[in-house]
Amino acid sequence: MSELILHPHVIKQAQEELDAVVGADRMVGESDLPKLHYLQAIVKETFRTHPPVPLSLPRESTHATRALGYDLPKHTRQILNLFAIHRDPDVYENPDNFDPDRFLEKHQEVDHMSGYGSYQLMPFGVGRRMCPGYQLGDMVVHVVLGNLLHSFDWSLPKGGSMEGFDMTEVMSIVVGRKTPLHLVGTPRLLLNEQFTQDKGRFTHETESP
Numbered sequence: 001m002s003e004l005i006l007h008p009h010v011i012k013q014a015q016e017e018l019d020a021v022v023g024a025d026r027m028v029g030e031s032d033l034p035k036l037h038y039l040q041a042i043v044k045e046t047f048r049t050h051p052p053v054p055l056s057l058p059r060e061s062t063h064a065t066r067a068l069g070y071d072l073p074k075h076t077r078q079i080l081n082l083f084a085i086h087r088d089p090d091v092y093e094n095p096d097n098f099d100p101d102r103f104l105e106k107h108q109e110v111d112h113m114s115g116y117g118s119y120q121l122m123p124f125g126v127g128r129r130m131c132p133g134y135q136l137g138d139m140v141v142h143v144v145l146g147n148l149l150h151s152f153d154w155s156l157p158k159g160g161s162m163e164g165f166d167m168t169e170v171m172s173i174v175v176g177r178k179t180p181l182h183l184v185g186t187p188r189l190l191l192n193e194q195f196t197q198d199k200g201r202f203t204h205e206t207e208s209p
């Protein structure tokens, strides 16, 4: 949501796709996800630029090997810097730019869920030590983000400014924002008759949690 508020054209494009695929009278469900290609690209670009777990769990080599010109003796402890791999300028053009379109164009074949063979994007890690919750995690992120974008228009609270918008992250096992993100969500769906009647109550700004 932090990147999206900085890139309103991405929100607009996602909402156009959601309106076309899901429609304004219901929320996003798991079965919609295969058709929401732009939403998938947003999630991939978010995982690329802000991997929730930026360093893989430690591994230890079971035998001596050689990689990238380095000799790695048996029992070498290895930690993959997923954050750095995701921003490799030899792989991604302008790697620090948030640009979901790259996953619909040049990098559309990238499969962040494969665990093997697709090493440009590994938000769930890789190999046998890969995140065992990857399917649940990936699905929840898509459904929650899809519904946030489908159900609400988003803006900064009154008096908020994009200037100096804080994107500082705090490093731990899981990375998060240093300061809370405060956004205003304005309902944009007509879910049912009751909601339609209630809608008048919600047209004033409601601050998100």
Ligand code: HEM
Pocket: 051, 052, 053, 055, 056, 057, 058, 122, 123, 124, 125, 126, 127, 128, 129, 130, 131, 132, 133, 134, 136, 137, 138, 141
């Ligand atoms: C967006 C959501 C999630 C992300 C980005 C994520 C990412 C990761 C990453 C990068 C690792 C390290 C993998 C490696 O070193 O190769 C990991 C490990 C792990 N994850 Fe997740 N994860 C997510 C959700 C979940 C969920 C929903 C569960 C459980 C229901 C889960 C359970 C675990 C466990 C138990 C490990 C340790 C596996 C081991 O030590 O072998 N994760 N996760």
